[in-house]
Amino acid sequence: MNLQLDFPAVLERWPSFLAGAALTLELAFFATVLGALLGTLAAVGRGTRNSLIAGACKVYVETIRNTPLLVQIFLVYFGLASLGLKYSAFTVAVAALTINVGAYTAEIMRAGFEAIPRGQIEAAEGLALSRLQIYWHIILLPAIEKVYPALTSQFVLLMLASSVCSQISAEELTAVANYIQSDTYRAFETYIIVAVLYVILSLVMRAGFWSLGLVLFPRRRRLGTPL
Numbered sequence: 001m002n003l004q005l006d007f008p009a010v011l012e013r014w015p016s017f018l019a020g021a022a023l024t025l026e027l028a029f030f031a032t033v034l035g036a037l038l039g040t041l042a043a044v045g046r047g048t049r050n051s052l053i054a055g056a057c058k059v060y061v062e063t064i065r066n067t068p069l070l071v072q073i074f075l076v077y078f079g080l081a082s083l084g085l086k087y088s089a090f091t092v093a094v095a096a097l098t099i100n101v102g103a104y105t106a107e108i109m110r111a112g113f114e115a116i117p118r119g120q121i122e123a124a125e126g127l128a129l130s131r132l133q134i135y136w137h138i139i140l141l142p143a144i145e146k147v148y149p150a151l152t153s154q155f156v157l158l159m160l161a162s163s164v165c166s167q168i169s170a171e172e173l174t175a176v177a178n179y180i181q182s183d184t185y186r187a188f189e190t191y192i193i194v195a196v197l198y199v200i201l202s203l204v205m206r207a208g209f210w211s212l213g214l215v216l217f218p219r220r221r222r223l224g225t226p227l
Contacts, residue, residue, distance in 0.1 A: 010189045013180045020176030021197050027090070027172055028159035028205065031097035035158070036151070038098060039105025040140075046110055057106070064103035070164045072096050077168045093165040093172075101158045108150050112143030145217050152209035156202050163198075173197060 045057035064072065073096040080087060087095075116139055124134045144151070166175035173194055181190040 005189055006186055007189050007193070009184050010180060010186050010193060013184075016176050016180060017173070017193065017197060020171060020173035021201060023090070023170070024159060024162055024172040024201060025204075027093055027097060027162045027165065027170070028155070030094045031101055031158055031162070032155045034094070034098040035101035035105055035155075038102030040109050042102060042106035043109035043113060046106065047113060061103045061106050064100055065107070069096075069100050069161055070167060072100055073164060073168060089165070089168050089170040092168060093162070093170040097158060097162060097165070100161075101154065104154050105151065108147050108154060109143060111150075112147035113139060115146050116142055148209075148213055148217065152206065152213075155209070156205050159201060159205060160198060173201075 042057045042061060045053045046061070048054050073093065076096040076099070077089075077092045080092065120138055120142075121134060124138045129138070162172055163174035165172055166178060169175065177190050177194040181187040184190065
């Protein structure tokens with residue numbers, strides 16, 4: 001076997017690689033922010049006493065968690081088009097990724113909510129705190145702190161999963177790689193470079209979440225608790 005690698009021929013396309021990596025991070029950013037909000041609301045909804053809202057949230061979470069992401073992307077992409085709503089591939093990708101990660105975030109946040117001792121809530125009520133103060137300071141922030149490592153891992157996985165958005169022509173990193181390997185006929189070298197770039201993006205995101213955790217949860221930093 002005579003394997004000859006020609007990385008220079010592929011690395012000549014470095015502006016395209018950087019553009020694809022930037023779009024991947026952009027997809028991950030918007031989907032993370034919107035998915036975190038959607039997931040938190042769904043977690044709250046699952047815990048409400050209103051059986052209709054709780055049931056709807058449960059159906060949403062279980063449906064998304066038991067169907068492939070690619071199928072969800074196609075449903076959003078072709079579903080909107082069939083309704084006469086035409087959006088860019090980037091917008092559709094963000095919407096589909098948000099719906100997907102929102103379901104997983106909901107389950108993570110629900111675990112965080114259930115980990116809050118009932119005694120803390122009762123103590124806050126005894127101090128005459130408002131419901132908003134109790135929910136924000138006693139329930140939501142401590143719950144996020146407890147599940148922060150799981151949340152950040154889920155959001156990094158979301159960034160990696162965004163590679164399937166290439167199937168609807170969203171020009172993220174994998175889509176760019178497909179174009180480059182078809183032009184250069186250097187598929188092996190192309191995907192080696194893409195794999196390295198995904199590792200770098202993952203490390204960048206983890207470093208960003210770690211820094212954010214130091215700001216949001218300074219008590220953990222003082223105690224030396226891992227984020």
